[in-house]
Amino acid sequence: MVSVAISEAEPSSAADWPPLPSRAALAWRDLVDGFGKSWMWAALAFQDIKLRYRGSVLGPFWLTISTLVMVAAMGLIYGRLFRVDTANYLPYLALGLIVWQAFSGMITEGCETFLREQSVIQQVPIPFSIHAYRNVCRNFIVLAHNLVIVPIGLILFAIPVNWHTLEIIPGFLLIAINGLWISILLGLISARFRDVPPIVASFLQVVFFVTPIFWPVEMLGDWQAIATLNPLFAAIDVVRAPLLGAATAANSWVVLLIMTVLGCGVTFAVFARFRTRIAYWI
Amino acid sequence: MTASLCLRDVSVEFPIYSGGSRSLKKLLFHSTTQGNLARDASDRITVLALSGITLDIKHGDRLAIIGANGAGKSTLLKVLAGIYAPTGGRMHASGRVSALLTASVGLNPDATGRENIIIRGMYMDVHPRDMRAHVDEIADFTELGSFIDMPVRTYSSGMMVRLCFAVATSLRPEILLMDEWLAAGDAAFLHKARRRMEDFVAGTSILVLASHAMPLLEEWCNRAILLDQGRIVASGGVKEIATIYQAQHA
Numbered sequence: 028m029v030s031v032a033i034s035e036a037e038p039s040s041a042a043d044w045p046p047l048p049s050r051a052a053l054a055w056r057d058l059v060d061g062f063g064k065s066w067m068w069a070a071l072a073f074q075d076i077k078l079r080y081r082g083s084v085l086g087p088f089w090l091t092i093s094t095l096v097m098v099a100a101m102g103l104i105y106g107r108l109f110r111v112d113t114a115n116y117l118p119y120l121a122l123g124l125i126v127w128q129a130f131s132g133m134i135t136e137g138c139e140t141f142l143r144e145q146s147v148i149q150q151v152p153i154p155f156s157i158h159a160y161r162n163v164c165r166n167f168i169v170l171a172h173n174l175v176i177v178p179i180g181l182i183l184f185a186i187p188v189n190w191h192t193l194e195i196i197p198g199f200l201l202i203a204i205n206g207l208w209i210s211i212l213l214g215l216i217s218a219r220f221r222d223v224p225p226i227v228a229s230f231l232q233v234v235f236f237v238t239p240i241f242w243p244v245e246m247l248g249d250w251q252a253i254a255t256l257n258p259l260f261a262a263i264d265v266v267r268a269p270l271l272g273a274a275t276a277a278n279s280w281v282v283l284l285i286m287t288v289l290g291c292g293v294t295f296a297v298f299a300r301f302r303t304r305i306a307y308w309i
Numbered sequence: 310m311t312a313s314l315c316l317r318d319v320s321v322e323f324p325i326y327s328g329g330s331r332s333l334k335k336l337l338f339h340s341t342t343q344g345n346l347a348r349d350a351s352d353r354i355t356v357l358a359l360s361g362i363t364l365d366i367k368h369g370d371r372l373a374i375i376g377a378n379g380a381g382k383s384t385l386l387k388v389l390a391g392i393y394a395p396t397g398g399r400m401h402a403s404g405r406v407s408a409l410l411t412a413s414v415g416l417n418p419d420a421t422g423r424e425n426i427i428i429r430g431m432y433m434d435v436h437p438r439d440m441r442a443h444v445d446e447i448a449d450f451t452e453l454g455s456f457i458d459m460p461v462r463t464y465s466s467g468m469m470v471r472l473c474f475a476v477a478t479s480l481r482p483e484i485l486l487m488d489e490w491l492a493a494g495d496a497a498f499l500h501k502a503r504r505r506m507e508d509f510v511a512g513t514s515i516l517v518l519a520s521h522a523m524p525l526l527e528e529w530c531n532r533a534i535l536l537d538q539g540r541i542v543a544s545g546g547v548k549e550i551a552t553i554y555q556a557q558h559a
Binding site for chain 1: 317323324326331332333387390391392393394399401406408410416417419420424428431432433434436437
């Protein structure tokens with residue numbers, strides 16, 4: 028809320044007013060204020076989930092079941108195709124799919140960050156970043172429901188749990204930060220250019236097949252480097268490898284960190300420049 | 310601090326995107342193709358919706374915005390609400406603003422009336438915990454009965470108006486901005502709304518109301534501005550301005 032004391036009666040000229048904060052300062056304030064309203068975006072995200080599964084008995088656990096079905100079906104077929112051991116392949120596939128679903132969810136729904144909240148943005152001045160935090164939060168709620176599978180898998184496949192398992196905490200944190208800038212950046216671009224969401228959707232489909240999600244990265248042989256430079260693989264790897272009791276690929280953390288820093292930098296610049304235009308675009 | 314809204318030489322220029330300018334593909338490739346595509350990609354037309362608006366609205370003011378359709382009334386309300394950042398000039402607002410601009414007010418059609426009260430409260434920066442105290446009072450006022458637990462998509466437009474109005478006026482903002490949509494309520498509701506509004510406005514706040522209904526404006530407002538093509542062409546008492554407006558449009 029902008030609040031400045033204005034002297035009474037005599038309408039002062041705008042020249043006497045304190046200078047406007049810079050765009051960057053305003054954008055930063057938007058991000059900080061938005062984050063501070065965690066009760067708001069968390070409650071809205073839960074409300075989204077509640078509405079999405081209203082009337083279904085199992086609620087969001089339908090997603091868990093559909094993930095399980097997909098893992099079972101793909102595990103059977105692709106395990107044969109790739110001639111890999113099922114006990115190794117199933118957990119690998121399951122974790123790959125779970126993280127992928129969360130990440131691609133944030134990307135596709137990120138295109139809608141501001142568009143779907145059109146009526147709100149046109150009515151009430153709340154920090155724009157709230158819509159992005161809400162998007163990330165909603166996808167993490169879905170992810171949490173899917174993660175119920177993990178402890179079952181850990182026991183079933185007797186995967187060792189040790190200090191390395193804790194690596195998933197910074198892993199998830201980085202995924203959340205990346206989800207945030209993606210939601211803001213794609214949300215902004217999609218508000219201005221309406222052909223972006225379908226472009227992103229078809230692009231994601233390609234990404235799903237070229238990223239080592241359901242196929243073991245070792246199968247690429249000499250070409251492994253290409254796959255490990257893929258930031259999406261890095262994002263999956265930093266969560267999947269520790270949960271499988273394996274070491275992360277050599278450059279996963281580096282690739283993911285670079286993507287985080289670059290993405291945040293570019294997004295902040297774009298957000299600062301175009302933030303006030305969002306209401307005009309949608 | 311008392312509530313106030315101050316505008317200095319505010320202008321709003323609207324981009325109108327049509328055809329190609331909405332497409333990223335065309336924007337990216339227009340430099341490599343020639344002729345009509347290039348024009349397509351940059352066919353951005355801007356409309357000057359407001360220009361040179363200088364206005365001080367102070368504590369106790371009840372301002373009527375009068376003007377023909379397309380004069381910039383709604384745009385001005387959105388600037389006052391902090392939704393549109395002015396493209397030129399400066400604005401300062403102090404005080405909690407609540408804007409009732411369209412009937413849908415960000416209602417979620419799949420959520421129930423009760424849930425929407427909570428959601429709407431959140432957008433007005435009220436924690437669900439605090440909003441729950443208001444829910445029953447709001448439900449009572451709207452006379453929605455058991456509809457309050459039905460999804461909002463089953464509501465008639467009059468019911469939506471009642472819900473939005475009740476929520477927005479339950480929270481005692483210091484500044485209330487209203488567009489003329491209130492007319493969508495039925496006569497009995499309008500009567501009730503008026504009483505609630507009177508209580509509400511009496512609570513030393515600012516009211517800005519845009520409408521074509523002169524009797525309503527004369528009753529509720531104590532000053533008026535006349536907008537024409539995005540400029541303030543006259544300001545003064547409500548009766549005086551209403552007369553000028555009616556003379557122009559007779």
